[in-house]
Structure formats: C-alpha cells, structure tokens
Amino acid sequence: MYKVDLTESYFPAQSGTGPAPLTIGAMLRASVARAPDFPALKALDYDGAILRTWTYSQLLDDSERLARALANRHAEGARIAVYANNVPEWILLELACGLAGVTLVTVNPAYQKRELKFVLEQSRAEAIYYVKDFRGNPMQDIADAVCDEIPAIRHRILLTDHNALFMGETDGALRDPKPSDPVQIQYTSGTTGFPKGALLHHNGLVRNGVDAMTRAGMTVGKSFVHNMPLFHTTGCAILVLGGLGVGATMLLAPMFDPEVIVKVIDREKTDFILGVPTMLVALIDEVQKSGRDVSSISRIMSGGAMVAPELCKQARAVLGAPIQIVYGQTETSPVITQAWFEDSLEDLTQTIGQPAAHVEVSIRHPQTNTVVPVGEQGEICCRGYLVMTDYNDNPEATATAIDSEGWLHTGDLGRMDTRGYVRITGRVKEMIIRGGENLFPVEIENAMLEHAAVAEVAVVGIPDEKWGEQVACFLRSKGQTKADGAELKAFIRERLSPQKTPAYWIWVEEWPLTGSGKIQKFKLREAYEAGDFDGKLV
Numbered sequence: 071m072y073k074v075d076l077t078e079s080y081f082p083a084q085s086g087t088g089p090a091p092l093t094i095g096a097m098l099r100a101s102v103a104r105a106p107d108f109p110a111l112k113a114l115d116y117d118g119a120i121l122r123t124w125t126y127s128q129l130l131d132d133s134e135r136l137a138r139a140l141a142n143r144h145a146e147g148a149r150i151a152v153y154a155n156n157v158p159e160w161i162l163l164e165l166a167c168g169l170a171g172v173t174l175v176t177v178n179p180a181y182q183k184r185e186l187k188f189v190l191e192q193s194r195a196e197a198i199y200y201v202k203d204f205r206g207n208p209m210q211d212i213a214d215a216v217c218d219e220i221p222a223i224r225h226r227i228l229l230t231d232h233n234a235l236f237m238g239e240t241d242g243a244l245r246d247p248k249p250s251d252p253v254q255i256q257y258t259s260g261t262t263g264f265p266k267g268a269l270l271h272h273n274g275l276v277r278n279g280v281d282a283m284t285r286a287g288m289t290v291g292k293s294f295v296h297n298m299p300l301f302h303t304t305g306c307a308i309l310v311l312g313g314l315g316v317g318a319t320m321l322l323a324p325m326f327d328p329e330v331i332v333k334v335i336d337r338e339k340t341d342f343i344l345g346v347p348t349m350l351v352a353l354i355d356e357v358q359k360s361g362r363d364v365s366s367i368s369r370i371m372s373g374g375a376m377v378a379p380e381l382c383k384q385a386r387a388v389l390g391a392p393i394q395i396v397y398g399q400t401e402t403s404p405v406i407t408q409a410w411f412e413d414s415l416e417d418l419t420q421t422i423g424q425p426a427a428h429v430e431v432s433i434r435h436p437q438t439n440t441v442v443p444v445g446e447q448g449e450i451c452c453r454g455y456l457v458m459t460d461y462n463d464n465p466e467a468t469a470t471a472i473d474s475e476g477w478l479h480t481g482d483l484g485r486m487d488t489r490g491y492v493r494i495t496g497r498v499k500e501m502i503i504r505g506g507e508n509l510f511p512v513e514i515e516n517a518m519l520e521h522a523a524v525a526e527v528a529v530v531g532i533p534d535e536k537w538g539e540q541v542a543c544f545l546r547s548k549g550q551t552k553a554d555g556a557e558l559k560a561f562i563r564e565r566l567s568p569q570k571t572p573a574y575w576i577w578v579e580e581w582p583l584t585g586s587g588k589i590q591k592f593k594l595r596e597a598y599e600a601g602d603f604d605g606k607l608v
Contacts, residue, residue, distance in 0.1 A: 071410045072424055072490060079433035079486040080441045081425045083454060089428045091249030091455075092276040094168025097315045098133065102126045105290055105317055112321045113158040114295075118330040118337070122158065126317075129165070135239050136162050137169035142238040143225065146171040146245055149193050149255065152229075152301070153177040153186065153200040153213055156324050159229040160300045161310055163199055168253050168272060171245040175255045175267075176301040179204045180567035184517075187216045190223065193255050193267055193462060197225035199235075205325070249273035255462055256303060258400040258508065265513070267462035274403035274456045275303070279312025281427045282405045286342060286394060287369045290317035294342035295334050297323045297349070303404035304373065308396075309344060318342075328356040332364060339366035343389070346374040346506025347381060348536060354381075354388045365390055369411065373397060374506025374538070379419045397422035397494070399480060399508075401471065403456045406431060406480070407492050421491040422484075429454040432477065433486045439473060447495050450484045451477040500591065502531035502539050509541060509570055511591075517565040518543060521558070523551045528581070528589045532574065532598055543572035544581075544594055552577050555608045574598075575608045 072084045101110070106127040113121045124132065144150060150172055154160050167174040175193040177186060179201075190198065198217060202210045210228070217223040227234050247253070249272045257265040288294065294313065298305040313320045318341075321334060326349055335343070345353065350372060357364055367389050373396040385393050394411060395418065398404035409423035417423070425431040432441050433448040442448040457478045460468040472478050483496040502509040511529035518527045526546040531539040543558070553561070555575045562571050582593035597603060 071412070074488075074490050076444050076486065076488050076490060078441050079444055079446065079448065081431045081486065081490040083428050083430045084425070085427045089277060089455065091273045092280075093247055093249050093272040094165060094253065094276055094311065095244075095247070097276045097280070097311065098130055098165060101314055101317050102130045108290065108317065109319045110314060111158060111161060112319065114321055114323045114330075114334065116324055116327070116330070118334045124158075132162055133165035133169060134244060135236060136166035137244055138242060139236050139239040140166050140170040140172050141242075141245060142240060144170070144172050144197065147173065148197075149173045149175050149195045150197040150199060150225075151175040151177050151190055151193065151195040153179060153181070153198055153209055154229050155179045155201060155204040156296070156300050156305070156322055157201060157229060158322055159235065161322065163229070164300075164306055164310060168247065169244050171247045171251065173252050173255060176306065178299070178301050178567060179209060180207060180569065182565060182567060183212055183216050184565055185567060186212060187219065188265070189257055189267075190216065190220055194222065196222055197227065198223060199227045199229050201229055247272060252459055254306070256301075256400045265510070266464055266467050268401045269459040269462050270303075270403055271459055274458065275307045276311050276315060277428070278403040278405050278426065278456045279307045279310070280315035281312075282308050282396060282408060283312035283316045283318070285408050285410065285426075286371050287411060288313065288316045288318045288342055292341040293319035293321065293338060294340050294344070295321045295323055295331055295338075297326045297331050298344060303400055304344070307403055308405065328352040329360070332356045332360060332362050335364045335367060336362040341366060342369045342371070343367055344371040347372055347377055347538065348505045350381065350385060350393065351536070354384050357388050367391055370394065371396060374503060377419050379415060382415060382419050392418055394418070395422055397492070401458045401478060402452060403458070406450070406452045406456070417491060421493050423492070424490045425452070426456070429456055431486070431490070431492065433484060433492075434477070434479075444488050445485055447483055447485050450480045450482045450492060450494070452480070453477050502529075502541055504531075504539050504541060504569065505537045507569055514541065514543065514562070514566065514570055514572065517562060518545065518558075520565070521553065521561055523547050523549070523553050526581070526589075528591055528594060529572065530591050530595050530598070532595065540573040541570070542574040542576065542598060544576050544578050546578055546581070552608070558608070576603050576606055577608060
C-alpha cells in the first residue's frame with residue numbers, strides 16, 4: 071500500500087501525475103516485443119473447450135489486418151457500434167479501432183430496439199457490427215429493424231463473417247492515433263434518465279487497465295478466465311487492455327456460466343478471476359458442489375458492490391485468495407480506487423481501497439466544492455489521466471461532471487481516512503446497483519409511463535442480499551384498472567432489457583411528497599424495508 075498520513079481528504083497522485091502516455095497500438099506492440107510467441111487470447115466455446123488460440127504476434131497481425139480494412143471502410147474518427155456478446159472478434163475489433171483511429175461504440179447485447187436506437191443515434195454511429203443472437207435475444211433482427219430507420223448507418227456487418235469483416239484490407243500504412251484521441255464511447259447514467267455517452271481516450275483505458283491488473287498481481291506468464299461482458303469498461307479495459315498490457319493469457323468465455331468457468335480454471339490452472347459479488351458466490355457454490363481443483367487461483371478482483379466479510383472469508387477458504395475490490399465508473403476508464411492484496415479483512419470489506427496509481431482523489435463538500443477534513447463525509451472526486459474527454463454532444467452534462475479545476479464528481483458520498491482509504495457512505499445521484507450493473511430509475515420510469523393504466527411511477531432500489539439491490543417499481547393508476555405483475559413485466563420487457571425489469575411491483579394510492587410536490591423516494595424505500603407494503607406486491 072501507499073504510505074501517507076493525511077489531515078485532509080485529499081490523496082495526491084502516487085508515482086506522479088504524468089505517466090508515459092499510451093495508445094492501444096503502442097501497448098500491444100510492446101507486449102508482442104516482450105513475448106511474441108506467448109499465448110495472448112484463447113477463445114472458449116460455451117462448454118469451455120478452446121476454439122482457437124492467438125499468440126501475441128498473431129493477435130497483432132490479425133488486429134492490423136482488420137485495422138486496414140476499417141481504415142478503408144471508415145474515415146478517421148468515425149464511430150462504429152459493436153452489438154455482440156463475448157466473441158473473439160469483439161476483441162479484434164476493439165484493438166483494430168485503436169490502430170485505425172476509429173471510435174468504438176459499445177452496446178449491451180441485451181438491448182432492445184428503443185435502447186439500441188438511442189445509442190446509435192446519439193453516438194452518430196455510421197456502422198454496426200453484430201452477432202446473430204445471444205441468450206434468446208434476436209440481435210441481428212433487432213439491429214436490422216432499427217438501422218432501417220437510421221439513414222446514417224452505412225454498414226451492417228456480421229462479426230463472425232470474416233469475409234465481410236476483413237473485406238478491403240490492404241498492405242498500406244496504418245494510421246497513428248495519439249494517446250489523447252478518443253477510441254470508445256460507452257453509455258452511462260444521466261440526470262434526465264437518458265444515458266450519456268462517455269467519450270474515452272486511448273491513454274485512459276490502456277493505462278488504467280494496466281495499473282489495475284498490475285496491482286492485482288498479473289504479469290507475463292499468468293492467465294485468467296475472462297467472463298465479464300465486453301461492452302463494459304471492466305471487460306474491455308481492465309481485462310482486455312490491462313490483461314494484454316501486462317502480457318497475460320486471456321481465456322475468453324462467451325458468457326458467465328459458473329460450471330464452465332470452474333471447469334476451465336481446473337483444466338487450465340489459471341491464476342486470476344474477476345467477477346461481481348453475485349458471480350463469486352456462484353463460483354464458490356460450484357466449487358463446493360463439484361469438488362474441482364481451483365487452487366491455482368492466487369488473486370480475485372471484484373467491484374460493483376461492497377464485499378461482505380463472509381464472502382471474503384469464503385473466497386479465501388474455497389478459492390484460495392482474498393477479494394480485492396475496485397471502485398470506479400465508466401467516466402474514469404474505470405478504476406478510481408483499488409484494494410491491495412495484503413489488506414486486512416476490515417479494509418477489504420469496509421473500504422474501496424486506496425486510489426489507483428497516478429490518480430488524485432479528494433472528498434469534497436457537495437455544496438462548496440472544498441476538500442473536507444479526514445473522516446468527514448463528502449462527494450468522492452478524482453482527477454488525472456483516467457478522466458473521460460467529455461460526454462458525447464452533451465456539454466451541459468460534461469460541465470456538471472467535471473469542474474473548472476478538472477475534478478470529476480462521481481456522485482457518490484464517502485469518507486477518507488488518514489491512510490487514504492475510502493469508504494462509500496451513500497450516493498448523491500439516484501442509481502440502483504444490481505449485481506454490479508448500474509440501473510437508472512428515470513429510464514425505467516419513462517418506459518412505464520407509456521402503460522395506459524399508469525399515471526405516475528417511482529422506481530427505487532431495495533437492499534437485497536444476493537444482488538446488492540433489486541428494482542422496486544411503485545405505481546399510481548389513472549383509474550380503477552390495475553395491471554397485475556405478469557402484465558407489467560411483459561410490458562417493460564418489450565421496451566427494456568431484462569436486468570432493468572423490476573423485481574417488485576406495488577400499486578399505491580398516494581405518494582410521500584416534498585413541500586414542492588416531488589416524490590420522496592427514500593420514504594418509499596424506508597416504508598418497504600419496514601414492511602409497510604407487505605401483502606401489496608402484485
């Protein structure tokens with residue numbers, strides 16, 4: 071850990087604020103120079119079998135081939151969307167965009183038509199690269215229907231069709247993006263309920279991933295199973311760019327299946343695993359049930375929710391390592407703070423660790439924006455190379471998030487101790503964290519207001535032992551007709567992806583209101599926890 075003795079809640083950047091800037095291409099070529107014949111990527115089938123392996127040299131070759139095809143297809147700076155699950159072509163496309171000066175727009179493979187259309191239009195994407203389907207979601211059909219309504223989409227390419235994917239590759243020189251150039255747009259929350267596109271640059275994504283994996287103990291010669299979704303910074307920055315940057319071997323799983331993941335760990339003797347707490351619980355259960363050997367695991371990383379002390383103890387007992395928690399957000403590429411392997415059980419479970427290398431973190435008064443004394447509550451803020459360029463085409467939201475001194479305001483409340491360890495105490499923004507995924511109430515509320523029987527709606531996060539939080543939807547009807555839970559669920563599933571579907575539906579006659587007439591959501595949450603709505607679920 072870093073040795074500091076603070077009196078105010080400001081943690082200066084350790085190892086300096088200006089590390090050598092990186093691009094995706096520079097990172098990949100450095101790893102190739104270090105170990106060209108070492109396996110970089112192994113693509114797994116749904117049953118865990120290895121479909122194909124790329125050495126570092128082969129991965130660079132294929133990425134450069136695809137980059138040349140992209141450069142012939144798209145102008146420098148063009149935005150292209152990827153709508154797919156964890157297939158190896160997703161990674162090739164990510165790396166090739168970095169080499170071709172093209173910006174990749176990542177899309178959740180669970181998205182339905184309205185969600186996909188918003189992302190494609192807001193990002194100004196000119197192409198979409200997709201798979202046919204995933205987990206019952208007819209993605210190609212959805213994408214084709216949406217793209218028929220968007221004239222700006224000039225290309226629709228099936229990722230797994232290599233003839234189409236690599237069409238137009240030449241032997242010409244590759245573009246040479248700068249570390250500060252944008253390379254991805256990833257969508258996150260907005261105060262209006264509409265997602266905002268965080269414009270992320272090469273240096274932020276690459277450096278942050280490398281620093282996170284380095285603190286996690288990953289080095290050349292080590293390996294890990296990649297079971298996190300690629301569309302999120304955890305999957306495509308920490309694991310892909312960070313994993314490749316430290317020279318490790320990545321075994322890419324098409325989806326999270328605890329039985330398959332445990333089988334692969336046993337067979338391949340991998341060193342590291344990353345998962346949100348719900349995933350780790352499932353892996354522990356599977357190891358205990360199957361009796362498979364996972365003793366090769368030496369490091370575990372988690373994020374998205376605090377780690378319960380009992381889970382940390384179970385992980386050490388069953389998986390053989392403690393859980394290092396990371397904290398961050400899409401706008402910060404994503405890691406702001408991270409625990410250390412040697413941390414005490416209290417620090418591993420009650421804090422979110424110390425700031426990442428080269429990153430300044432402060433706790434600031436929400437109203438005055440001044441740094442608060444050690445131990446006092448305020449808003450967690452960070453500054454450094456990791457901060458996004460801006461929100462795409464949204465200067466007002468950018469100005470709200472990043473102040474005039476370059477501090478990014480996370481919207482989370484916390485405290486910092488004299489050692490620089492941070493504890494989360496609440497959230498300034500309304501956000502529900504379910505199983506490590508951020509859900510935004512207003513998006514769900516706007517969709518539910520389209521229901522003919524719904525007059526008003528309030529979506530609230532309810533504490534849940536398994537998921538961290540579950541979604542509760544409180545509704546007031548326009549008349550006497552009140553739809554049942556099955557009808558409401560079917561209605562929302564036509565409009566939003568499954569993880570945004572409320573677990574609890576509750577019709578109310580009146581709201582707890584502020585003096586200005588706004589719904590007091592915290593009172594709904596408190597009333598639910600007190601049992602006031604027992605027997606009223608629909």
